[in-house]
Amino acid sequence: NEKGWISESLVLYQGFWYVSTISLQGAMAVQQHFKARPTDILLTSTPKSGTTWTKALIFAIINRTNYDFTTHPLLIHNPHDCVPTLETNLYRTTPIPNPDVLPSPRLFSTHIPYSSLPESITASNCRIIHICRNPKDVLISFWFFANKLQAKLNKDHPLLPLEEAFQLFCKGASPYGPYWDQVLGYWKASLEWPERILFLKYEGLKGNPFSCLKKLAEHLGYPFSLEEEEQGVVEKILNLCSFENLSSLDVNKNPEKVGNLGVENSAFYRKGQVGDWENHLTAEMVEHIDRITEQKFHGSGLSF
Numbered sequence: 128n129e130k131g132w133i134s135e136s137l138v139l140y141q142g143f144w145y146v147s148t149i150s151l152q153g154a155m156a157v158q159q160h161f162k163a164r165p166t167d168i169l170l171t172s173t174p175k176s177g178t179t180w181t182k183a184l185i186f187a188i189i190n191r192t193n194y195d196f197t198t199h200p201l202l203i204h205n206p207h208d209c210v211p212t213l214e215t216n217l218y219r220t221t222p223i224p225n226p227d228v229l230p231s232p233r234l235f236s237t238h239i240p241y242s243s244l245p246e247s248i249t250a251s252n253c254r255i256i257h258i259c260r261n262p263k264d265v266l267i268s269f270w271f272f273a274n275k276l277q278a279k280l281n282k283d284h285p286l287l288p289l290e291e292a293f294q295l296f297c298k299g300a301s302p303y304g305p306y307w308d309q310v311l312g313y314w315k316a317s318l319e320w321p322e323r324i325l326f327l328k329y330e331g332l333k334g335n336p337f338s339c340l341k342k343l344a345e346h347l348g349y350p351f352s353l354e355e356e357e358q359g360v361v362e363k364i365l366n367l368c369s370f371e372n373l374s375s376l377d378v379n380k381n382p383e384k385v386g387n388l389g390v391e392n393s394a395f396y397r398k399g400q401v402g403d404w405e406n407h408l409t410a411e412m413v414e415h416i417d418r419i420t421e422q423k424f425h426g427s428g429l430s431f
C-alpha cells in the first residue's frame with residue numbers, strides 16, 4: 128500500500144475485511160479454483176494467533192519419520208515456506224500454481240473465514256485445525272507487525288498509534304476481521320463437526336504443550352505411538368518448534384531473509400508470550416475490548 132497504513136486498503140467482502148493488495152484477489156481465486164482432497168490438512172487462523180508456530184508443529188508431526196531432527200527442513204526454511212497460505216502464497220500469483228501435483232497429505236493454511244471457504248473444503252472430509260488467541264494479544268501482536276510492514280513499505284509514513292489500531296480492531300476493521308466473527312465461525316463449526324475441525328488456543332498450546340501436541344497429532348491421523356513417546360519424539364518436536372529455537376535460526380532472524388509478502392521472516396517472531404497486552408493497553412481499553420468479547424461470545428461456550 129503506497130498511501131499509508133494497511134488499514135487504508137481494507138475492503139469488505141462477504142462480511143469480512145481483506146487487505147485489497149494482499150489477500151482479496153487470492154481469496155476469490157481460492158473460492159473459484161481450489162479443489163480439496165479428503166486427505167488435505169488445512170490450518171485456519173486469525174492473523175497473529177500463532178499461525179507460524181502451528182504450521183511448524185503440523186509440518187513436524189506429519190514429517191517426523193522423514194527427517195532427522197538435526198537436519199530438519201524447519202532448521203533452514205521458514206514454516207510459511209513449508210505450509211503455504213492458500214490466498215497469499217498459492218492463489219495470489221498468476222498463473223495460479225497447480226496444487227494438484229502436490230503429493231498427499233497436502234498441508235495448507237488460510238485466514239479465510241469459515242463462511243467464505245469454498246464448498247470444496249467444507250463438503251470434503253479434510254482435516255481442519257483452527258488456532259486462535261486472546262484478542263488483546265492478537266491486537267498488540269498485529270499492531271507491531273503492521274507497523275513493521277508499514278515502515279518497510281513507506282519509510283516516510285507515520286506509524287499507526289496504538290489508540291487508532293485499537294479503535295479499528297474494536298470496530299472489526301482488521302485483516303479477516305471482525306476478529307470475533309472469524310473466530311466464532313470456526314468455533315461453531317468445530318462444535319458441529321468435531322471429528323473434522325480441531326479448535327486450539329495459543330494459550331492452551333503454551334500452557335499445556337505436551338497434551339495439545341498429542342491431541343493435534345491424533346486429529347491429523349498421525350498419533351504418537353507409545354514407543355515414540357518413550358523415545359521423546361513429542362519433546363523433540365516441541366523443542367524444534369519452540370519460539371526460542373525457531374526465532375534464533377538464521378532463516379528466521381536474518382533481516383535479509385524475506386518471505387513472499389515482502390516482510391522479513393523475523394517479523395513473525397516477536398515475543399511469543401501470553402499476556403503482553405498488559406504492557407500496552409490502558410485499563411479503559413481492556414475494559415472495552417473485554418466487554419466486546421463477552422457480548423460477542425456470550426452463549427457460545429467460548430471464552431479467554
Ligand code: A3P
Nearest residue numbers: 175176177178179180268369370396397398399
Ligand atoms: P507476538 O507478537 O505476541 O510475539 P502469526 O504466526 O499468526 O502471525 O502470529 C505471530 C505471533 O506468534 C507473534 O506473537 C509471534 O511472536 C508468535 N510466535 C511465532 N512463533 C512462535 C512459536 N514458535 N511459539 C510461540 N509463539 C510464536
